[in-house]
Amino acid sequence: MRMWQQLDMISLLDTLASLLLAFVLGCLVGLERQYRQRTAGLRTNVLVAVGAALFVSLAQRIYDLYGGSYNVVHVVAYIVSGIGFLGAGVIMRESGNIRGINTAATLWGVAAVGAASGAGLAMEAVLGALFVLAANTLLRPLVNQINRRPVDNTDTEVTYRVTALAERGYQKEVLHWLEEMMEQANYPLSELDIEPFGEQDLEISAVLLATSIDGNELDALMVKLAIHPHIKQVFWRASTTD
Numbered sequence: 079m080r081m082w083q084q085l086d087m088i089s090l091l092d093t094l095a096s097l098l099l100a101f102v103l104g105c106l107v108g109l110e111r112q113y114r115q116r117t118a119g120l121r122t123n124v125l126v127a128v129g130a131a132l133f134v135s136l137a138q139r140i141y142d143l144y145g146g147s148y149n150v151v152h153v154v155a156y157i158v159s160g161i162g163f164l165g166a167g168v169i170m171r172e173s174g175n176i177r178g179i180n181t182a183a184t185l186w187g188v189a190a191v192g193a194a195s196g197a198g199l200a201m202e203a204v205l206g207a208l209f210v211l212a213a214n215t216l217l218r219p220l221v222n223q224i225n226r227r228p229v230d231n232t233d234t235e236v237t238y239r240v241t242a243l244a245e246r247g248y249q250k251e252v253l254h255w256l257e258e259m260m261e262q263a264n265y266p267l268s269e270l271d272i273e274p275f276g277e278q279d280l281e282i283s284a285v286l287l288a289t290s291i292d293g294n295e296l297d298a299l300m301v302k303l304a305i306h307p308h309i310k311q312v313f314w315r316a317s318t319t320d
Contacts, residue, residue, distance in 0.1 A: 089142070093135045093202045097209050100124075100131035105217075112224045120221050124213040125183035132190035132206040139199055161189040184214060238265075238286040238296070240303075240314045246280050248308040255306050256284060263299050279310065 104127030108120035187210040194203035240260075244252040249272070260267055269285035296314050303312045 089139055090201050090205075093132075093139075094205055096131045096135050097128055097205055100127040101209055101212070103127060109224075112221060120224070121180050121213050121217050122183045124217060125180070125187045125210060128206070128209045128213060129183070129187035129190045132187070132194065132202070132209075135202065136190065136194050136199065139202065161186055180214070184210060187213070238314060238316050240284045240286065240296075240300075241312065242282045242284075242303065242309050243275060243311040244280050244282055244306075245308045245310070246274070246278055249280055249282075252280075252282060252306060252308055255309075256282065256303065259299065259303055260284065260286075263295070265299070 101124055104124035105120065107127075108123030111123060112119035187206065191203050191206040191210065194206055240256075242252065242256060253270075253272075257267065265286050267284050267286065271283040271285075273281045273283075275281040300312050300314060303309060
């Protein structure tokens with residue numbers, strides 16, 4: 079098979095070095111973004127850096143093997159452009175929060191892996207897949223730990239939103255419970271939204287504006303709020319603006 083005939087250990091080591099460098103430098107940039115709790119954080123920056131490194135390494139290997147006239151180089155360029163539109167399609171804005179950006183960055187990295195596989199560069203594709211997996215698994219605990227840290231940056235406005243799913247017939251009772259518990263926890267409400275959820279329930283969303291909130295304290299508060307017999311589910315999330 080041509081795939082195994084194209085195996086070159088020197089080139090493979092070059093690709094490994096490129097991916098390692100992209101991974102490390104992406105981590106450095108991403109850590110700062112994650113610490114400030116920006117939308118594109120640690121994993122997103124690492125995935126984009128690794129994907130870009132693999133695309134460039136792939137183009138160089140194809141050029142070395144076939145020269146500048148080989149049309150697959152142009153195909154790779156089309157993949158890079160096309161995957162951008164696909165990635166944009168999975169990013170959604172919901173209540174001021176951006177969702178799906180890590181999925182979009184993963185698609186970018188996986189596209190590079192697929193392109194390397196199609197070009198017959200088996201080991202390069204394996205390396206790329208391993209680095210994408212590492213970004214999505216090994217870095218996840220670090221991301222969660224950073225997100226638990228209180229945010230105290232003068233250039234960052236953090237919005238914390240507490241959402242409760244409750245029975246529609248007990249709206250006043252649940253609202254009173256939420257307001258009382260938030261006041262006891264020293265989290266005054268700055269905004270309150272109520273929307274229908276299905277035929278029998280309501281989604282009550284309370285917004286807190288603060289510069290420093292401990293994630294562990296909010297988790298403990300969610301446990302207390304969930305004690306109410308007419309609250310089916312309650313959770314919190316944070317979003318930031320630059």
